[in-house]
Amino acid sequence: MFGNLSRNDWLLVLGFAIVVLVSPWTLTPFGAGYPALLQKFCIFGIFAMGFNILFGLTGYLSFGHAAFLGVGSYAAVWSFKLFTMNVIPAVIFGVLFAGIFAVVIGFVSLRRSGIYFSILTLAFAQMSYNLAYSVLTPITNGETGLQLTLQDPRIIDNAFITPGEGLPQTDLFGIPMNGYPGFYFCAVALIICFFLTLRIFRSPFGMMLRAIKSNQNRMRYTGFNTRPYLLTAFIISGMYAGLAGSLMAVTDPLAGAERMQWTASGEVVLMTILGGVGTLIGPILGAGVIKYFENIFSSFNDRILEQLFSFLPDAAREVAVWFTGLFVGEGWHLTLGVVFMLIVIFLPGGIMEGLQRIYNRLGGGSGPGAGAPDTAAAQPAE
Amino acid sequence: MSKLIFNRRGILKVGAAGGVALAAPMHFVKGAFAEDMSCNMPTGDTVTLGFNVPQSGPYADEGADELRAYQLAVKHLNGEGDGGMMNTFTSKALKGNGILGKKVAYVTGDTQTKSDAARDSAKRMIEKEGAVMITGGSSSGVAVAVQGLCQEMGIIFMAGLTHSNDTTGKDKKRYGFRHFFNAYQSGVALGPVLKEEYGTDRRAYHLTADYTWGWTQEESIKNTTEALGWETVATVRTPVGAGDYSQYITPVLNSGADVLILNHYGKDMVNSLTQAIQFGLKDKQVNGKNFEIIVPLFSRLMAKGAGDNIKGILGTTNWNWSLDDDASQAFVKSFGAEYGAPPSQAAHTCYVQTLLYADACERAGTFFAPKVIEALEDFEFDGMGNGPTLYRGADHQCMKSALVVKGNENKQSEYDLLKVVKVVDRETLTYDPAIFGGDLGPSDAKKC
């Protein structure tokens, strides 16, 4: 059944699983070893990985993928509100609804290609966002975001147990899904998604998508209908986004409209490109880097900087604090912008290309293409 | 209680044990669950507060001013500087040696004025940096979202600038407290002044930001004006961040309305007001009366953005630096000396909230959240710039005076943008907490 995976691939999955599962320990020295951020790494890793199945393999740049994230979140929270706090149905609903949404949007948007496709997806996502923010408030609770309330029916839970005082927590058969258990739940989801993605990359279907990317026209001339393949890829990547959205709700039962805004769609594009388009690991790394910056850099303030530079004489310290202050705290966006520019200018293939270069320099590879099996799939964005 | 709960607890234990085995690091093995331990109770010689303010996005300037106020409050709590409102505050529990003898430290985060980002950043401060209390915010959506999170995690949330009725209404939480006034109180405060200035025979046209805060404000003001005998011509919802409002403003011209009420805040307010003036609404005569514009919620920082357009326009505000009571004076002096500019209303409410939390801990004698909540509920105090104030236990809303202000026609300084027309007293603004529904929920401590 898994005949298309080589021994190296299995080792890759195993290695990946280990790296993910030990991350609470390994990331602590970097200040990232706390559940909320670790959860975000996994969730956005899934989101970016799914996005990459569409963008990386077929070259179709969707600028509205955040819509599926939002739909997944809303569906999951509604599952908590209506049925049960158990996360399994929530995840299923999230993926399912995002999938249905993706069928509709994908069917329409894939009638066009290139930037016209991008704008169509952007338009759909922006419509979803604007409506969710205002007119659809009965479903989405508008700006505040959809939250659990004490009045929720929760019919399945309430049929079996008397609700306690206060809001219930999301749980997996009794294990509350916040903090580290929540992280491990997301981590397992990430590992499963990674495995699935690897399989897609190695499957004939994946090859077909790559072929579409490299020469759609030629395939059209030969009378080959590419759209079913594209639509399938679109739906799969929409479902990944739905899963990510539902996991966001699992770890924090709230769904806000701004998850669907174009900036959120833009973010996943940035993550993917930053990490390395079309590579297996790249998007996950990209997601990690951006979330890390957002969480860690924005938390720096002048006081922390003062401490950091306390070894300097007064005048030099002031200059140092002022200068670094430009890039952290409220200036963290500036850092983000600068990093994007540096990466794109100097590392067109994203972080993965950087790693590949380091690997080659260390003598690990004797030439291009001799790197790790997953990076061999790396190719520049078209 | 049904026995099934018992069963569920059983599952929970097994599950949690599994979780512990999996997640062995840090938090799960940290200390036994003692009787009165709540989340992040400080164990060393410092106590960490989490200041969660918008540092990017449209409210970044307000966030910066809030942060200034927080830093000032920390200074005063630690016994540095001139003490500001600690000297005028009627509760004398604070000694200027930190809180309960622990030096106050703080961590900061950027809410980006987005619920998700705000919750992420609050979570970081709680999970990673050990903040025992979260405060801040410059929008109701964010306040409600963070308040919900804090309830789940058992961390006290002292709301910053949030004006929606929901924050202490239908979305109120046991762990959330608001010092700032709300849309309902704005309406009540404005009523008599509107009657006095514009009479009882008016036709009002509402432009309302299309989200929860806008709606509650529209509703509150509409109720007030209709009670005065005003007619509501139309209530039009405008998209948030529309930028150009011309297409919403032009219909006002021929609608027969003689009052325009802008239920906008922040950048939206600056834009819609600027453009309304541009369309000549202020110079218009309708039904033999001067056309008037009302902005129910004012802030000085926004007034600055609107420039001269603000002149003569009525609105309400929680507090203004021009107040001449001792407390306000002490605060303005202290803030002005530190930063060279007077504090905004957002800065004021954030400063007060920090002091109130610290004071509650002192009075409770512990950081244990349920006890601190108890100390805050139904707490009576004065000397914080809004006269005698009650932290109402039923909905965690402060009952205090608020201000009706007018854009200053003749300013004495760069910051002298708002003129206080009337200080509306606490009795007038007190309402029945039941009207907005909601449920505070339990105060039982959470470990984290």
Added chain:
Amino acid sequence: MTVATRGELEGETITLNEKSASPYFSVKDIHAYYGESYIVQGVSFDIAKGEVLSLLGRNGAGKTSTLRTLARVDTPALKSGEIWLDGKPLHKMRAFEAAAEGVQLVPEDRRIIGGLTVEENLILAQVTEPKGWPIEKIYEHFPRLAERRNQEATTMSGGEQQMLAVARALARDLKILFLDEPYEGLAPVIVQEIEKIVQQIRDIGITTIIVEQNAVAALRLSDRAVIMDTGQVVFQGTAKEVLDNEQLRHEYLAI
């Protein structure tokens, strides 16, 4: 003996043979790529001043790519090798610089610029130095173009567009002309007309390379021929040699 050429100065070893002069136009072992695909695989040949050379071969042999490389357009990318025109190192230049040295390519799809009139297309050729025939002179030689001077150029027939493409090249002071499939897709009557024009160009003494499917037509005008296959030169010789060599014609030209 001759004057030292640029090649010598740059350390190139040139064996002085009996011709005793470096060729007017010289292509030395050029290799060019479209992205990853290796298209031109080490092509070398020389042309003397005023000579006409046919570049022949089957579809996909790399003829057009070679011409494009010689004209220094951005694709295919020249990875190694040298191109010399009258002592100037074209391989170091980009298309617009090569054009300033007198290189002109008339591409196979003519590349008449849409949205511009016939006259504007001609003016465009004379925006920069060196200018060739004045536009009035061009109109004398191409009365059809004169008739249509204010018409949008792409609305003309294929033959007329081909005329314009050639005329546009003549509007520049050219030292070498690359004609890529000048007869492709044209009716026989028009082909004759174009052929006449090419004949004229030849008579003026402009060094020319013709790439053409119709080998016979091309060879009629040529002094020499180069045959390419899979990106490499498989034969060099006079036009007559090709026409006489049955096997060669059969194997590479299908005639």
Added chain:
Amino acid sequence: MDAIIIQILNGLDKGAAYALIALGLTLVFGTLGVVNFAHGALFMLGAFCAVTFNKIITWPIQPPKAEGQLFAPPAKPWFEYAFGDLGASIINWSVPISILLAIPVMLLIGLAMERGLIRHFYKRAHADQILVTFGLAIVLQEIVKKFFGANPLPQNAPAMFNGTADIASWFGLTDMFIVYPWWRLIYFLFSLLVIGAVFAFLQFTTYGMVVRAGMRDRETVGLLGINIERRFTVVFGIASVVAGLAGVMYTPILPPDYHLGMDFLVLSFVVVVVGGMGSLPGAVLAGFLLGILQSFASMNEVKGILPGIDQIIIYLVAVTILLTMPRGLMGRKGVMED
């Protein structure tokens, strides 16, 4: 009827801003083939040229603090001190005058941006172009935020253009009430002027003809001995000036803040694509069309039937047009389709 006419005016005015931004964006895309996400930032920088000019000439001279006052009284701009009434009227006219500042500044910014960054991305994937220019847009706006803060900074139109024009009376329509702010009318006329100037430049000058030719087929233009990239650099500078001028003149309508560019970015991309990638008339047409439709969708009568339509109308129109006209209103085949 009055309402409809006024909404058309609103639409034209809104459309003027969209069209100006989209025009520059299309110019850059059509020539350099670069998808420039920093174009909105150029609009914002233009607006801040006006702000900066105003700041410079109104640099406050602080009167001494009176006894007992905590904060100093309002300051007087030094231009008024130095030049009296002339100074005052220059301050009054600061927005239009700052055009003189904006043109060279924006040209320099444009040239520097193209030479320093964009030129290295001609042959890179569109995704790379988007990313790098997006990064640049963030950097630019954060720098502006650092210097000017996050709050909107109101700019006043010259006093003589305050208030409204009674348009109905111009046409002797006494039974109608159509008034419109002077400055918005001026903005509309200004945009027509700029658009006209750009088109005239492209249509009636040899330089413009070369640029047009380059947009169609840059390879052939190169074969004719023209260094088209150098000319495109100038085009980038022009696009940047157009965006900047649009920004300068917009400041009295919308008090600018650092985020202004991002607010317009997505919208202007929709406009460009609806117009058809690379088509200048398409961009202008789409700008005005979407502006007018947006205004109509905001009318109470329309919103009453379709609540929320005003929030999505632009996107809805974009979807409809792209599905019925594959390459937008006036797009050409093969541009940006793969």
